[in-house]
Amino acid sequence: MALQADESEATFAALRLTMVECQIRTFGVTDHAVIAQFLAVPREKFVPAAVRDLAYSDTALKIVDAKLGGPERRLLPPLVLARLIQAAEIKPTDRVLDVAPGTGYSTAILAGLAQSITALESDPDLQAATKANLAAAGLGAIPVVGGPLHEGVASAAPFDVILVNGAVEDHLGQLFAQLRDGARLLTLSRVANSVDRLTCRAVAFEKNSGEISTRTLFDASAPLLPEFRKEPAFVF
Numbered sequence: 715m716a717l718q719a720d721e722s723e724a725t726f727a728a729l730r731l732t733m734v735e736c737q738i739r740t741f742g743v744t745d746h747a748v749i750a751q752f753l754a755v756p757r758e759k760f761v762p763a764a765v766r767d768l769a770y771s772d773t774a775l776k777i778v779d780a781k782l783g784g785p786e787r788r789l790l791p792p793l794v795l796a797r798l799i800q801a802a803e804i805k806p807t808d809r810v811l812d813v814a815p816g817t818g819y820s821t822a823i824l825a826g827l828a829q830s831i832t833a834l835e836s837d838p839d840l841q842a843a844t845k846a847n848l849a850a851a852g853l854g855a856i857p858v859v860g861g862p863l864h865e866g867v868a869s870a871a872p873f874d875v876i877l878v879n880g881a882v883e884d885h886l887g888q889l890f891a892q893l894r895d896g897a898r899l900l901t902l903s904r905v906a907n908s909v910d911r912l913t914c915r916a917v918a919f920e921k922n923s924g925e926i927s928t929r930t931l932f933d934a935s936a937p938l939l940p941e942f943r944k945e946p947a948f949v950f
Contacts, residue, residue, distance in 0.1 A: 726758045729770040733757075733792055737772050743796045751826045752796055760819035760847050761789065774936060777816050778837065785940045787837065789816050790879055790902075794916065794934045795823070798877060798900045801918050801931050804828050808874035811892065813863050814939055818844035818851075820879055825853050832870045833858045836941065864941040866892045873897060881914045882942035893921040902936045912936060 734752050743749060758769040765775050770792070778787035790798075799820075804810065808828040814835060815821045821833045821844065833848075833856060835841040841860045848856050859867050864885040866876070871892035878889070878901035889899060898921075902914035912935035920927050 726756060726769070730757065733770040733772075737793045738796045741793055741797070743793075743800050745800045747827055748796060748800050748823075751823045752792065754826065755819065755822045755851070757792065757819055759850065760817045760822065762817075777840065786937050787814075787816055787840065787880075788937055789819060790936060794902075794936070795820055795879075797932060798902075798916055799823065799827070801916070802875045802877065802898055802900050804875055809870075809872070811867060811870070811873045811876045811889075812879070813866070813876060813889070814879040815844050816840050816879060818847040818858075820877065821848060821856060821858075822851055822853060824877065825856060828875070831856050832867050832873075834863060834867055835860060836863050862941055863939055864888060868892060875900070877901070878939070878942075880939040880942075881912070881936040882939060883944035885942050885944075886919070890919070890921060890926055895921060895923065897921050902934055904938055 734749060738752055758766050761769050761775055762777060768775060772791050772793055774788035774791050776788050804827045806829060809830050810824050810828040812821045812824055812831055812833045815833045821831055824831050833844055835844055841858055845858045848854055866889045872894035873892055874894060874897045876889050876899040881902045881904045883904045893899060899919040903917045905913045905915060914934050914936055916931040916934050918929045918931055
């Protein structure tokens with residue numbers, strides 16, 4: 715059994731290296747610290763067993779099925795996550811809020827880049843999974859807070875970086891309020907009136923003197939996080 719476990723570890727390590735070399739490095743991710751984290755964190759240990767063999771595929775892995783009664787949730791593809799984190803320009807002294815980490819993979823990546831991380835998850839099962847996965851990775855000291863995603867974690871603010879792991883349409887105001895001046899929020903903005911409900915653009919918001927500026931980064935796709943759904947407008 716030990717030999718089989720060792721073989722499995724070696725297989726996943728090889729797949730992790732391939733992911734970094736063929737998905738991440740070749741599509742504009744050049745930050746050495748970011749690349750090192752994607753090489754170091756075993757993604758297969760942060761995904762459900764049913765999709766473990768797909769841990770290093772360039773896809774958004776489903777972690778909650780909408781058929782089970784709640785909203786569908788997916789982990790962002792590694793390339794999308796890597797490009798968002800690189801755009802955040804995280805410094806070793808930064809305080810980061812990781813919103814909707816799902817199973818904790820993004821939190822584990824961020825843990826090697828910033829001074830402190832707070833994870834916020836609204837789904838109780840995913841919150842429990844994040845806690846368990848981080849503990850298994852030796853990162854059990856990272857606080858994992860439960861609550862509505864759009865409300866952030868005011869008690870731990872202000873933050874230098876906020877990462878939202880999913881698509882948004884609206885309701886970012888409370889998160890913006892928890893950014894310190896000069897800080898950044900990275901997320902995926904849902905493209906209005908798109909035929910494909912997953913079509914988004916990665917965006918970086920920056921707060922300066924209380925004002926929020928927006929910079930478009932690249933095209934991507936992700937399911938909408940319900941807390942950030944825009945309220946339907948009344949048409950007369």
